[in-house]
Amino acid sequence: MGHPFRARLGANENGFGPSPKVIQAMAEAAGEVWMYGDPESHDLRAALAREHGVGIDNVMVGEGIDSLLGLIARLYIQKDTPVVTSLGGYPTFNYHVAGFGGRLVTVPYDGVRENLDGLAKAAAREQAPLVYLANPDNPTGTWWEASDIQRFIEKLPETSLLILDEAYCETAPSSALPPFDTSRTNVVRLRTFSKAYALAGLRCGYAIGEAETVRAFDKIRNHFGMPRITQAACLAALEDKDYLAATVAKIKACREKIAGIATAQGLNSIPSATNFVAIDCGSKAMAEAIMQGLLERSIFVRKPGTPGLDHYIRVSVGPDEEIARFEKAFGEAVTTVRNQA
Amino acid sequence: MGHPFRARLGANENGFGPSPKVIQAMAEAAGEVWMYGDPESHDLRAALAREHGVGIDNVMVGEGIDSLLGLIARLYIQKDTPVVTSLGGYPTFNYHVAGFGGRLVTVPYDGVRENLDGLAKAAAREQAPLVYLANPDNPTGTWWEASDIQRFIEKLPETSLLILDEAYCETAPSSALPPFDTSRTNVVRLRTFSKAYALAGLRCGYAIGEAETVRAFDKIRNHFGMPRITQAACLAALEDKDYLAATVAKIKACREKIAGIATAQGLNSIPSATNFVAIDCGSKAMAEAIMQGLLERSIFVRKPGTPGLDHYIRVSVGPDEEIARFEKAFGEAVTTVRNQA
Missing domain, CATH: 3.90.1150.10 (Aspartate Aminotransferase, domain 1)
Incomplete structure (x- = not known):
């Protein structure tokens, strides 16, 4: 307007807004902008691994959760592949599913919460290779406790990969976040610097999961996609607890x-x-x-x-x-x- | 090491390195990093359109030429789609072609220059929907004159889209750059802020082509992929002639x-x-x-x-x-x- x-x-x-230390880190990195960023985002991945108590091979960084969702869709979806999500769930995920020819199977909310039983049943019925769940949820803001999420994961077919979108995890009760289990091959957890860290305009998200599952991104991602300044800013953000x-x-x-x-x-x-x-x-x-x-x-x-x-x-x-x-x-x-x- | x-x-x-005005623009944009960037990159596209004398609808911005090559590959390639390029040409393009299941048809260099006749013949023989040419060329640094490029374009089948990668155009003789013809549906020209503008670490490239051809990216791209700071920096870079x-x-x-x-x-x-x-x-x-x-x-x-x-x-x-x-x-x-x- x-x-x-x-x-x-x-x-x-x-x-x-972000930490002043992040702004400072960005200012310092600005002069180095003529160099390509580290294609492995090594330092940032190492810091994330330390932060979450997982290995560096369990962490992949990408241009926002949106980009990671696109990579997952590409890896798992062929024409008419069933993909389970909530009716009214994150539209950008649906966009990527449709973009790769997948068939969305939607489960209505149970009141204002995502219907975990319904999602698990749909995944089993459709033998869906992908299931999407946001916890906490967007657009309602509700959350499930970690124990409920754990039960949900255990109910899913082993051949269904759960995309657990935890974009809002930092503002959630810690009781809503299950411990990381990187031995599990059918869960990928997505997090971002866009929300609590206030870096939406930088585009940096990350995936945590079992090493082989996460390494599959390497086969298709835009290897030089993470700007230097983004890597520097996110490192500084992580450090300023x-x-x-x-x-x-x-x-x-x-x-x-x-x-x-x-x-x-x-x-x-x-x-x-x-x-x-x-x-x-x-x-x-x-x-x-x-x-x-x-x-x-x-x-x-x-x-x-x-x-x-x-x-x-x-x-x-x-x-x-x-x-x-x-x-x-x-x-x-x-x-x-x-x-x- | x-x-x-x-x-x-x-x-x-x-x-x-980049212009001090670019560094300044990045510093100013750093404080706004909590906001998502404009998903249309409107101001940057408008400035690029003015710069090149084309319409804003003829310009698409993306996370580096690499990302744009990935989008083109996705739009045009299905399993075994033939794609013509030079043997020894840009490996990231080949990576995207392989990633989408395309079949690379390579034409050896003619000495130290890409073989225009050979590429055109291969495109016609294979009825290839995609042909890649870098002018100036990487890794040799050689170039073809605009008149040669024009003849090459006219020799291509109408159903072959030429990806004309002009990453190095700013350092080339102006005689190497044909005028833009945005009525032509089978040429997309790719440019970048990574080289002459010294912004490799920011990841910003752009495509110029016929409006419908270029708009197709909108169906699949990562809409919020362009960081605010990148848009601001590239605008400032364009202005500092x-x-x-x-x-x-x-x-x-x-x-x-x-x-x-x-x-x-x-x-x-x-x-x-x-x-x-x-x-x-x-x-x-x-x-x-x-x-x-x-x-x-x-x-x-x-x-x-x-x-x-x-x-x-x-x-x-x-x-x-x-x-x-x-x-x-x-x-x-x-x-x-x-x-x-």
């Missing part, structure tokens, strides 16, 4: 604030383990009208389009000023919509 | 210097339109021994492995100090090898 949003709260970015802890605390406080803004308008929201909160607007029509009202006030939020989830709007966390603007605009939009109803 | 090279002259990088002109002058002078270093040892080199020079070491064994001697002196260069080209070593341009180190080490290596022979 030709002008910046007054509050950019729709893309699940992290408006608290105090900053991460402070950001996660801010995100949690902001989730509460967003939930409180909904409550003040008599609306519920879903408890969230992510960097966004889904507010229940009561109906699809209400949600659309409120989102439109926010847009008119130059506040950017998004909403799911899937039946069963389409009465929510999804609001990302952000700095106090932006949340204050959201609060004012949201109150006005809700009031206007209610007066029109 | 655990220590940095004393001269990094093997990867066709540009050791003269004085710096580019100065760099190109330095590259030309350095090519002369490298050729002179070869001459001083009684060796020929191939006149180059790129940012590297191929030195004729007389035989494959001599080339290997000299490269090994350079490596022992911590000087990084590369050599082609293809018969007919394997008696060359390929030396990238670089700052005076590095070239001076190369000169000394090269002289020692040649002398040592000759004494052993």
Whole structure:
């Protein structure tokens, strides 16, 4: 619309921004930009391996989770290969599945949570080589406990590779994250620097899994795809644990604030383990009208389009000023919509 | 080997480095890294369109030419699809062709230049949907004039898409670059910020072609793959025309210097339109021994492995100090090898 949003709260970015040490690392790496980055991302992978207590061969780095999902789709999907995911789950995964000719088998949410039993049954019934699960979930923000995830993994056919998308793991209760088991060949876990680390604009995600499974990426990936500056920034981000802890605390406080803004308008929201909160607007029509009202006030939020989830709007966390603007605009939009109803 | 090279002259990088304005633009963009980049790379594509006198719809941006080659391979190749290229041409293109199951049809060089007639004949004979040509060429540094390229294009079957890789176009004589004809559906031209612009570590390449041909990338590309900082840096690089002109002058002078270093040892080199020079070491064994001697002196260069080209070593341009180190080490290596022979 030709002008910046007054509050950019729709893309699940992290408006608290990255560590100053990361900005510093980027500035230092900027002068070396004439050199190709390390095609093995060795130092970053080694740091991630240490961080998670796995081997360096269990870690692969890529241009965001989106890119890793594309590589997995390419490795596992041929024409009409069945792929199981939730109805309303991450659309970019579906895009890659469709792009490689796969057949999406979708399982509706069970309320506001992904249906683990349903997903496992669909995987077994279809003998699906790929199953996608986000924990915590996008777009609802809900999560399953590690024990539930473990049971789910054990129910899956051995020939089904679970893509466990943990983009939001840093803001989740630690009880939601199973320990890494890199002996298991049918689980790949995906993580990112885009969310808690606030580096969405850099594009760096990583996969952790059994070594042979992970090494398969090497056969098809864009070997020089990871910019030097990205590798340097992510290394610095990993090292600044105090900053991460402070950001996660801010995100949690902001989730509460967003939930409180909904409550003040008599609306519920879903408890969230992510960097966004889904507010229940009561109906699809209400949600659309409120989102439109926010847009008119130059506040950017998004909403799911899937039946069963389409009465929510999804609001990302952000700095106090932006949340204050959201609060004012949201109150006005809700009031206007209610007066029109 | 655990220590940095004393001269990094093997990867066709540009050791003269990017414009200070680019470094400045990267520093300014660093603070915005928490936001996803524009998935359309609108401003950068608009600037490239203005630069080259084409429409914005004729321009697609991607994570380096490597990534664009991967997308083209995916769009055009199915199992056993014939793909024509030169024997000894860009190996990453071959990697993508093989990765999508294509069948490489290779045409030997005609001396030190790609064989245009041979490539056109192979394309017609095989009814190949893809033909790859680098102009200027890597690894020889040679080039064809625009009129020769035009004739080659006209000889190709209409159903053969020519991938014209012009990674080194900025350092080539302008007479080597045909005008853009975006009405032609069977030519896609690839360019990059990695070479003359010295941004290899950022990964940004672009394709220029007929609008529908170029728009096909949108169906499969990683939409959020272009980091904000990359878009900002490349925009700044495009704008600083004085710096580019100065760099190109330095590259030309350095090519002369490298050729002179070869001459001083009684060796020929191939006149180059790129940012590297191929030195004729007389035989494959001599080339290997000299490269090994350079490596022992911590000087990084590369050599082609293809018969007919394997008696060359390929030396990238670089700052005076590095070239001076190369000169000394090269002289020692040649002398040592000759004494052993």
